[in-house]
Amino acid sequence: MAVDIRNVAKKRDQRYSYGLTLLRDCIEKDRELPREEDIFHKTILKVEDIRISFGGLTALIDVSIELKEGELLAIIGPNGAGKTTLLNVISGFYRAQQGDIYYQDQKITHYSSHKIAAMGICRTFQNIALYTGLSVIDNIIAGRHPHIKYNFLNGMLYFPWARREEARQRAIAEDIVDFLEMEQVRNTTVGMLPYGLRKRAELGRALALEPRILLLDEPMAGMNLDEKEDIARFIIDIHEFLRIPIVMIEHDMGVVMDIADRIVVLDFGVKIGDGTPEEISKNPKVVSAYLGSTGE
Amino acid sequence: MAINVDRPCGTFDRNYYQAMEIFRTPLRKFLMIAFIVAMYALAFVVDDYIISILIVFCAFSVGMTGLQIITGYAGQISLGHAAFMGVGMYTMAILQEHLGFNFWMALPLAGISPMVIGMIFGIPAVRIKGLYLAFASLAAHFVIVYTINNWRSVTNGTDGMYLHRPEILLGIDFMIDKYYYILVFTVTILMIYFAKNLTRTKLGRSFVAVRDNDIAAEVMGINIAATKILAFGIGCFYAGIAGALGGGYYEYVNVEWFTLTDSIWYLGFLVVGGLGSIFGAIAGAVVWKTLDELSTLMTPLTEALLGGMAFYASAAFSLVIYSLIVIAVLVLEPRGINHRWQIIKRAYRLHPFPY
Amino acid sequence: MEQLLRSVMLGLASGGIYALVAVSYVIIYKATRIFAFSQAGMLVIGSYIMWQSLIVWSLPVWLSIVISLAVGAAIALIIERACMRPLIGQPILAPIVVTLGVMLFFRGIALLFWHGEVRGYGESFLPLGSWNIGFLNLPKIQVYGFIICMIVIAVLISFYKYTRTGLGMRVVHEDHLVAQNLGINVKRIFKYSWVFSCSVAVIGGMLLGNIQGVGVDLDYNGLVAIAAVLFGGLESFGGAVIAGLLIGIVQIFAIQYLGALLPGEITLLVPFVFLLLILLIKPYGLFGLVRIERL
Numbered sequence: 001m002a003v004d005i006r007n008v009a010k011k012r013d014q015r016y017s018y019g020l021t022l023l024r025d026c027i028e029k030d031r032e033l034p035r036e037e038d039i040f041h042k043t044i045l046k047v048e049d050i051r052i053s054f055g056g057l058t059a060l061i062d063v064s065i066e067l068k069e070g071e072l073l074a075i076i077g078p079n080g081a082g083k084t085t086l087l088n089v090i091s092g093f094y095r096a097q098q099g100d101i102y103y104q105d106q107k108i109t110h111y112s113s114h115k116i117a118a119m120g121i122c123r124t125f126q127n128i129a130l131y132t133g134l135s136v137i138d139n140i141i142a143g144r145h146p147h148i149k150y151n152f153l154n155g156m157l158y159f160p161w162a163r164r165e166e167a168r169q170r171a172i173a174e175d176i177v178d179f180l181e182m183e184q185v186r187n188t189t190v191g192m193l194p195y196g197l198r199k200r201a202e203l204g205r206a207l208a209l210e211p212r213i214l215l216l217d218e219p220m221a222g223m224n225l226d227e228k229e230d231i232a233r234f235i236i237d238i239h240e241f242l243r244i245p246i247v248m249i250e251h252d253m254g255v256v257m258d259i260a261d262r263i264v265v266l267d268f269g270v271k272i273g274d275g276t277p278e279e280i281s282k283n284p285k286v287v288s289a290y291l292g293s294t295g296e
Numbered sequence: 297m298a299i300n301v302d303r304p305c306g307t308f309d310r311n312y313y314q315a316m317e318i319f320r321t322p323l324r325k326f327l328m329i330a331f332i333v334a335m336y337a338l339a340f341v342v343d344d345y346i347i348s349i350l351i352v353f354c355a356f357s358v359g360m361t362g363l364q365i366i367t368g369y370a371g372q373i374s375l376g377h378a379a380f381m382g383v384g385m386y387t388m389a390i391l392q393e394h395l396g397f398n399f400w401m402a403l404p405l406a407g408i409s410p411m412v413i414g415m416i417f418g419i420p421a422v423r424i425k426g427l428y429l430a431f432a433s434l435a436a437h438f439v440i441v442y443t444i445n446n447w448r449s450v451t452n453g454t455d456g457m458y459l460h461r462p463e464i465l466l467g468i469d470f471m472i473d474k475y476y477y478i479l480v481f482t483v484t485i486l487m488i489y490f491a492k493n494l495t496r497t498k499l500g501r502s503f504v505a506v507r508d509n510d511i512a513a514e515v516m517g518i519n520i521a522a523t524k525i526l527a528f529g530i531g532c533f534y535a536g537i538a539g540a541l542g543g544g545y546y547e548y549v550n551v552e553w554f555t556l557t558d559s560i561w562y563l564g565f566l567v568v569g570g571l572g573s574i575f576g577a578i579a580g581a582v583v584w585k586t587l588d589e590l591s592t593l594m595t596p597l598t599e600a601l602l603g604g605m606a607f608y609a610s611a612a613f614s615l616v617i618y619s620l621i622v623i624a625v626l627v628l629e630p631r632g633i634n635h636r637w638q639i640i641k642r643a644y645r646l647h648p649f650p651y
Numbered sequence: 652m653e654q655l656l657r658s659v660m661l662g663l664a665s666g667g668i669y670a671l672v673a674v675s676y677v678i679i680y681k682a683t684r685i686f687a688f689s690q691a692g693m694l695v696i697g698s699y700i701m702w703q704s705l706i707v708w709s710l711p712v713w714l715s716i717v718i719s720l721a722v723g724a725a726i727a728l729i730i731e732r733a734c735m736r737p738l739i740g741q742p743i744l745a746p747i748v749v750t751l752g753v754m755l756f757f758r759g760i761a762l763l764f765w766h767g768e769v770r771g772y773g774e775s776f777l778p779l780g781s782w783n784i785g786f787l788n789l790p791k792i793q794v795y796g797f798i799i800c801m802i803v804i805a806v807l808i809s810f811y812k813y814t815r816t817g818l819g820m821r822v823v824h825e826d827h828l829v830a831q832n833l834g835i836n837v838k839r840i841f842k843y844s845w846v847f848s849c850s851v852a853v854i855g856g857m858l859l860g861n862i863q864g865v866g867v868d869l870d871y872n873g874l875v876a877i878a879a880v881l882f883g884g885l886e887s888f889g890g891a892v893i894a895g896l897l898i899g900i901v902q903i904f905a906i907q908y909l910g911a912l913l914p915g916e917i918t919l920l921v922p923f924v925f926l927l928l929i930l931l932i933k934p935y936g937l938f939g940l941v942r943i944e945r946l
Contacts, residue, residue, distance in 0.1 A: 091515050117517035129512035131505050133572075142505045146517035148498045152526070155497030156490040162497060167312040174312075209517055373744060375751075420930035427686055430747070431881060432930055434874065435923035446915035556874075557758075560751045567748050615759025619752040626752075627737045630745050 019241050022175040023207060030147065031120055031212050033243055039070035040261070044245060045121075045213055050089055050099035059085040060096070061269045067213065067245050072235075074260035075249045078290055081266040083249045084126055087215050090247075091123050092116040103213075118146035120212030124202045124219060126249075130190045136201045137186045140173040143208030176204045180234060196227045203234065214238065214246045220255060228252065232259060253291065257281070265290060302638075304645070318492055335481055339474040347477045348545070349589055354477075354484040355542035356581040361491045362534025363566050364577035369500060370527035371507030376417075376433035377535050377562045379440040380410040382554035384536025385543035389457035390450055399462035399470075399544065403483075406540035407533040413440070414532030415525050422524040425510065429528065437556055444551045456550035459543045473545075480541050487537060492574055494530070503527050557615070564622035570634025579633045587618060658903045664793030665862070666899020667800035671855040672876035673883065673891035674804055675848040680885050681824040682844035685743075689730065689750040690852045691873020692757030697723055697856025698865045699765050706770070716857070723853035727845040735841070754870060761867050769866035796858040803854055807847065808888050820844060824886065871919060875902075878926040884939025894937065898922055 027033065034042065045067040052060045059082045067073055075083050088094040090101060092113035100109045108116055131139050148169055154162045177186050180200050185193060190201055199219060206214060219235065220228045232255055239246050250256050256263060256277070263280045265273035273279075273286040280286055304323075309315040319325045339347065359381055366374045388406040391397040397405070414436070421432035444451050451457065461470040462479070470476045494500045505513040506523050514520045543549045561584060569580025591614050598609045629636055672690060679687040700722050704715040730753060738746045811817035819835040820843065831837050852873075859869050879898045883890025905921040913920075935941050 093511070093515055112519075113515045114517050114519045117515055123515065125512065129509050129515075131508040131512070133504060133508050134501075138501065142501045142513075142518075143516055145498060145502055145505075150498065152494070152497070152499035152530075155499055156494050158493040158497070163313065163316070166316055166497060170312040170315070205516065367744065373747060417927070420927055420934070424930075424934045427743070427747070428881075428930060428934060430686075431877060431926060434877070435926045438919050438923040439927075442915065442917070442920045446913070448914075557755060560755060564748050564752055567744065571744065609763070612759045612762035615755050616763060619756035619759065622752040623734055623749050623756070626745055626749050627734060630738070630741050 020175060020179050020207070020238070022172045023179075023210070024242055026147070026172060027210050027212070027242060027244075030210055034069040039243075040068050042069045043067065044069050044104055045090070046102040047086070047090060048100045048102070050086070050096045050101070052085060052089060052094060052096040052099075059269050060089070062099075063266065063269070063271050065264055065271070065274075067247060069245060070243055071245050071261040072239055072259060073245065073247045074256045074263045075247065075266060076251070076253070076256055076263060076290065077266035080268070082269040083266055084217055085269075086266070087123060087217055087247070087249065090116075091121055091215060114146070117209055120210065121215065122206045122209040122211035122213070123215035124199075124206045124217055126217040126221065128195075128198050128202050130198060130202055130205070132191045133189065135187045135189055136182060136193070136197075136204070137170075137173055137177060139190060139201055140176055140204045140208045141169055143205035144169050144172065147210055173204075173208060176207050179207075179237070180204050181230075196223055199223070199231070200234075203231075207238065211242075212244055214244060216246065216248045216250075218249050218251065220250060220252055228255060235259065302642075316496055318496075332485065336478060339477050339481075344473050347473045349585070351473075351477050351480050351545045352542065352585050352588075353582055354480045355538045355545075356585055357538075357578045358484050358487045358541065359535050359538030360562065360566055360569070360577040360581035361488055361574060362531040362538065363562055364531075364571070364574065365491060365494065365503070365534065366527055366531035367563065367566060368571035368573070368576070369495065369507065370503040370524060372524060372528060373427060373430040373563070374433045374528065374531065375430050375556070375559050375563065376414075376437040376440070377531070378554040378556075378558035379437040380414055380532040380535040381539035381542075382444065382549070382551060383410040383413055383440060383532075384539030385459070385549040386444060386451055386457065386551075387536065388540040388543055389459045389549050392460050393457055394450065399460065403537065403540050407536040410536035410539075411529045411533040415529040418525045418528040422521045429524070433559075434556075437559060441551060441554070451551075454551060456548055459547050459549060461544050461547065476545060480545070483537070483541060487534060488574060488578070491534070495574070499523075499526065561618060561622075564618070567630075568622055568625045568632055570632030570637075573634045575637070576632055576634035579637075583633070584618075587621070588614070591617075654907075658907055659900055660789060661793065662900030662903035663896055664790075664797045664899070665902065666896035667797040668855050668858055668862070668872065668895075669876045669879045669898050670804060670892045670895025671800045671851055671858075672873050673879040673895045674807060674888060675851040675855070676876065676880045677883075677886065677888055677891045678807075678844050678848040678851070680880075682820055682840055683735070683746075684824075685735070685746040685750065686885075687750045687848065688747070688873075689753035689757070690848060691870035691876075692754035693723065693726070693849050693852035694856040694859055694869045694873050695761045695867055696726065696757050697853030698860035698869055699761050699856075700853075701857045701860055702770060702865045703765075719853050719857060720850050723849045724846045727849035728842060730849075731842055731845040735845070736838075754873075758867055758870060765865075769864040771861070771864050792861050796862060799854070799858060803851060804888070804892055807851065811888065816840075816843060875919070875922040878922040878929070880936075881926060882929050882936055884936030886940050887936070887938035890936055890938035898925065901925060 034044075043066050045065075047063065047065040049062045049064055050060050051058070051062055063082070063086060065073075065086075075086065077083055085094065089096050092108070092111055092115070095110065100107055102108070103116075103119065103121065108119070131142060134142065148165060150159075150162045150165050174186075177183060180203065182197065182200055182204070185197055190198055193201070203216070203219065206216075216235070220231050223231065235246060235248070236259060238244070248256075248260070260277060262275065263273070263277055264271060265280060265283075265286045267289045272289060273283045275283070281291065304321060307321055314320065319328050338350070359377065363374060363377050366372050366377075384406045387409040388399075388402045391402040391405060392399070417432050417436040418429060421429040445453055447453075461476055464470070468475050470479060502513070502518045502523050505516070505518055506520050506527075510520050513523075565580040565584040566577060567580075568583060569578070570576025591610060595610050598613065625632065672694065675690045675693075676687060679685060679690070697719055701715055701719045704710045704718045705712065710718070734749045734753060735746060738749060811820060819830070820840050822833065822835055823830045823837055823840045827837050830840070856869065859872060863869065863872075875898065876895065879895040880891055882898065883892070883894030902918065902921050906918060909921075910917060929936070
């Protein structure tokens with residue numbers, strides 16, 4: 001990418017976008033944010049020797065990944081390498097035949113996906129999976145579901161504290177909408193939005209879940225340079241403002257090399273590379289499988 | 297489109313509480329209050345025949361709202377809704393007859409018992425996506441009808457049971473139809489208000505999320521099995537209350553009133569009214585029961601036309617005509633009366649522009 | 652022992668018809684992913700039309716069969732064109748409610764024109780009486796019925812497997828869009844599916860008219876066949892056949908051995924309790940396809 005966005009956003013108080021103040025307050029209250037010395041050192045998510053197969057096709061073969069606090073991990077690889085499958089296994093949607101997943105040193109291998117989402121591992125989807133009948137703001141408020149603290153009887157009888165809670169959730173959702181610069185379309189049904197805005201709404205819904213780890217599945221697929229820079233800006237803002245680790249599946253090598261702290265390379269279900277962008281760009285296996293060389 | 301055509305021009309929200317209101321403008325609030333007052337006042341003006349029709353409208357509106365929660369909001373198909381209404385009626389009869397409960401104590405239990413039974417029948421079906429709740433509710437219908445028919449000690453089998461209206465309370469004698477109508481209407485208004493609240497709070501949103509994309513909902517923190525069962529349960533609660541109210545009017549209940557055909561009409565006229573809105577549910581219930589009244593009124597006419605065949609004719613006519621109406625509405629306007637009404641309102645508001 | 656065998660034979664005979672109706676459901680589900688409750692109503696219409704041509708108009712048997720099948724095919728085309736085609740692309744509730752409406756419409760028509768009385772065909776269609784093979788007393792109607800069911804099902808399955816149109820129908824089941832891109836006329840496949848399904852249902856109706864008498868309540872058999880379809884798997888012919896036979900046997904056994912314990916008529920209760928058990932234990936059925944969801 002032409003512009004190195006990180007330098008521009010370095011100064012915290014010279015932010016050129018809205019911050020996620022309300023959301024960060026919620027996260028600080030509900031979850032423990034990492035201390036300064038843990039960043040890049042403490043492992044928050046450990047995936048150990050995952051093996052999963054569908055019928056005769058083995059999608060992941062003994063894949064192990066460690067995600068440290070506060071880092072932006074990119075997963076790259078050719079199509080069919082199992083990147084989305086890995087994300088599905090982490091978020092509990094697929095059940096691996098072998099292997100374990102540890103989140104903050106707690107084994108979450110066979111937890112159901114709604115529990116994992118409530119614990120703070122939130123994701124977006126490659127083919128957008130929004131609630132098509134709802135508007136953008138309703139989608140984001142729907143994403144707040146595990147954190148809304150009244151039960152359904154209170155809701156049906158619409159007690160005053162339920163009403164206040166609803167307004168508070170709306171405020172948090174509006175905070176996210178402001179951050180993502182979607183104010184104009186907040187009341188539009190998502191089915192009518194163009195692709196780029198839908199991807200943004202999807203990101204907003206993942207944010208609404210108060211993520212402690214954010215898993216993004218091809219957030220920049222199908223976008224032109226402008227939109228990619230926008231999304232990259234959002235990702236970096238989230239990364240710096242909420243101080244949470246982000247796992248990103250991405251095909252655009254320019255973006256990956258620019259903003260990722262570490263890169264994991266998958267090929268046909270096997271991990272063939274793991275390291276900083278400089279190391280990966282020189283790794284011969286990765287170069288031959290995916291990156292390609294300039295000749296010779 | 298950024299223009300919101302569902303509100304009059306110039307209505308903006310200054311805080312979030314305003315955005316969540318059901319009736320946003322003073323005119324709508326006034327119309328709603330006027331409507332409610334008029335419906336109460338009607339009780340003292342019209343004769344008993346119209347009151348009986350109004351009570352039937354109210355009871356079936358409540359039942360249809362329950363089915364709207366199951367089908368329109370949570371996207372599950374229930375083919376046993378009439379049977380659960382019957383469970384509600386029978387529960388009230390059993391509680392009053394065998395256990396001596398009075399009407400007020402029996403009414404919530406008449407809602408809770410079909411809720412529990414429905415949730416039990418729903419458990420096998422919620423793990424799998426697709427039509428399976430339809431089949432489970434179909435099975436529930438047959439099991440419930442069999443149980444009612446054959447558990448003679450409790451339900452009197454095919455002879456039916458008697459219910460009682462509430463005792464005289466604060467000088468109001470509920471044996472007079474118009475006071476019973478006021479009771480029924482009050483309960484109906486409350487139940488519909490609760491349903492509307494459901495749609496704008498956490499559980500209602502999770503229903504719509506499960507309907508629209510249930511796998512994504514699971515990964516976004518919503519427990520879809522629990523949500524589906526809860527949707528089915530709440531819908532059956534409404535069916536039970538509807539049954540209890542209607543049964544209290546007739547003061548008699550018989551299992552023959554709850555056939556599979558009635559469950560199918562519930563579903564059919566719900567779709568005619570429009571899925572996904574409380575107004576659609578009420579519209580569907582009103583259309584259905586109006587057609588019922590019309591066919592009853594036309595019975596002497598059909599008898600005159602067909603002579604001895606009249607016994608089959610009325611059942612046959614209702615089957616043929618209702619099914620044709622349901623099919624025609626579905627083919628021509630699949631989103632039902634509610635959608636047409638929204639289009640009419642929109643056309644009026646945007647006149648002379650087309651959109 | 653002989654009681655056991657007799658029950659099995661009776662169960663197989665009624666199970667054959669459940670298998671036929673189950674197959675008619677599966678045909679439409681395979682092509683259009685819609686569960687067509689209206690086929691239960693076709694049983695009623697089929698039996699009444701057969702009765703009308705056989706008894707009322709006293710036509711020879713072969714002509715009555717031809718007329719019934721022709722009327723069944725015509726009704727299939729009308730349903731497909733008027734009710735199902737406009738609903739392509741609508742959410743799944745719309746076609747289901749329409750098929751339920753069609754089922755009730757058939758019931759209403761049967762009530763209207765033939766006054767809902769229960770009659771039989773007498774000797775005209777299939778011979779009455781029974782054969783005695785050793786200790787087995789096999790009613791001829793049941794045996795002929797079973798044989799006819801199996802022949803029809805065998806013809807259908809071989810059609811699906813060995814002909815080009817059958818292959819096209821299997822492709823349409825997987826994906827309509829892909830089938831169109833491959834040059835398969837999807838609308839024609841829909842028409843064929845509906846015609847086959849209704850013909851099968853009409854044959855089932857004819858046989859049922861023999862065994863249970865011609866009446867409006869024949870569509871309950873169609874509802875029992877739903878349990879068979881779920882048991883066998885919604886997309887599998889073989890499963891539907893096996894499940895239909897099994898449900899017939901289970902029903903007869905339950906009536907024999909549990910009928911003393913439970914009061915009242917348990918003929919309709921048993922298949923539906925069985926349905927609930929299937930949903931609990933093996934929801935996709937014996938041979939159904941488990942869909943892998945992709946996110």
